[in-house]
Amino acid sequence: MGLVFLGLFLMVVSATSADEAAFVGVNIGTALSDMPDPTQVVALLKAQQIHHVRLYDTDQAMLRALANTGIRVIVSVPNDQLLGIGQSNATAANWVSRNILAHVPATNISAIAVGSEVLATLPNAAPILVSAMNFIHSALVAANLDSHIKVSTPHSSSIILDSFPPSQAFFNRTWDPVMVPLLKFLQSTGSYLMLNVYPYYDYMQTNGAIPLDYALFRPLLPTKEAVDPNTLLHYTNVFDAVVDAAYFAMSYLNFTNIPITVTESGWPSKGDSSEPDTTLDNANTYNSNLIRHILNNTGTPKHPGIAVSTYIYELYNEDLRPGPISEKNWGLFDANGVPVYILHLTGSGTVLANDTTNQTYCVAREGADKKMLQAALDWACGPGKVDCSPLLQGQPCYEPDTVVAHASYAFDAYYHRMAMGDGTCNFNGVATITTTDPSHASCIFPGSGGRNGTFVNGSALAPSFNSTTSGCSPRFFQSEHFYMLSVLFVVVLWTAVYL
Secondary structure: OHHHHHHHHHHHHHHHHOOOOOOEEEEEOOOOOOOOOHHHHHHHHHHOOOOEEEEOOOOHHHHHHOOOOOOEEEEEEOHHHHHHHHHOHHHHHHHHHHHHHOOOOOOEEEEEEEOOOHHHHOHHHHHHHHHHHHHHHHHHHHOOOOOOOEEEOEEEHHHEEOOOOHHHOEEOHHHHHHHHHHHHHHHHHOOOEEEEOOHHHHHHHOOOOOOHHHHOOOOOOHHHOEEOOOOOOEEOOHHHHHHHHHHHHHHHOOOOOOOEEEEEEOOOOOOOOOOOOOOHHHHHHHHHHHHHHHHOOOEOOOOEOOOOOEEEOOOEOOOOOOOOHHHHOOOOEOOOOOEOOOOOOOOOOOOOOOOHHHOOEEEEOOOOOHHHHHHHHHHHHOOOOOOOHHHOOOOOOOOOOOHHHHHHHHHHHHHHHOOOOOOOOOOOOOEEEEOOOOOEOOEOOOOOOOOOOOOOOOOOOOOOOOOOOOOOOHHHHHHOHHHHHHHHHHHHHHHHHHO
16 A cells, blocks of 8 residues: 555656746744744645745654645755765665655655755765765665655855856865766756855845845846856846856856756845844845746746746744844744735735735624624633733723624634634634724734734634633733633633533
8 A cells, every 4th residue: 555655656746846837935944942833834834825845854743744735845964964874875774764755655755955055064074975965865766766856965155156257157176076976966866956045145245246236136227237248148136146157167067957946045134233234124125026036937047937946044033043133034934923024926926925915814703693702712712822912901902892802803813823724714603704904993903914912823723612622822821810710710611511
């Protein structure tokens, strides 16, 4: 039976891997003090129509949560495991058995990233990098997965020297003993070059030589475009110039048919005083323009129309990352699932569609039975883990003090907490979805741009009132002792009645 499922998996992957258009994926880092659990992460991915992700490890719970979703996953061999894998074919085979074979075909693993920016950050491991890739690939060959799961390694663009004009770019010659066999490996296995492209760093490191508009994909006058004097190709943004520099650098080593996937690119939304251009507006501008640029299949000036699929760095702000403030603020979302900013993507499909032009809310259905509304409200503020503290007396959403108004707030908080997933605005038929923002006065409903309520993403559905889920938001219980006790009583009573 396992072979039958594996065969079906190979057929599906084979059918979907050929002639694909460019896609946008996201990187998922985990250096968060309040990291959502894997089911919550997957709920957010589904809600945002994200079909491609890159993990920095092979977290087993995350791989299980991604099973049967169709989401294509790049998994990674962390740098600290390179030495063992690069020196032992058996170690590599065990790694593949444990982290790949245990999860396919249910989890759609499309590639393995062996290490990350090894040449730039861990040069001592460079001599065994290609060996590690070969050993991993051999294990995939033995499992008959080599044509469906590609093996590569992400490179920092800093290994490309003299990147402008792109036609004169070349890889740091120090790394020729690594890059030549590495590129031969990619070519012979039908894989692709993984490249991390950060126009933000290029902009910062040139002390104003690169215009901000050029880094952010903003429209330029023809006289402001950068022109390669050797090819006469016009460049309107840093991203394309760096990607083409990589193409030319490979050509310099006589490799002309290896595609490029950008495994990291983004812009930080916040920084310290020495990073004045780390703003919400710049981050929004860069990522919105990047997504449009990729999904339009624009390609680059050297290879117009050729897909350059890209993974945005990153899904969540990682508050535990060391370094300057900007290092903690590359994410599209906070840990609680609230967008850090609303991407301007109207007309660019549905991926990462957190644009306010498509905003919906969950409110109490008109004419709904008051007792059923009260029961649903109690569930949302209790087992549903909604932060209902804004509904307390004296708080912004206490007035009007009616079950309809309070239920609407709680329903909407739950709906957005669950990433607006299917079935999360039901509550046994007493809730309905609306496009009209129900916020009023100082009571800002979740999803309207305010930060009231808790937006932790999850995968559970709105209750049909037979759930055994328990527990409530700590902030809710700390607000008022008496209110806490009364809600506890109601929840216990509700449980006794409905279970």
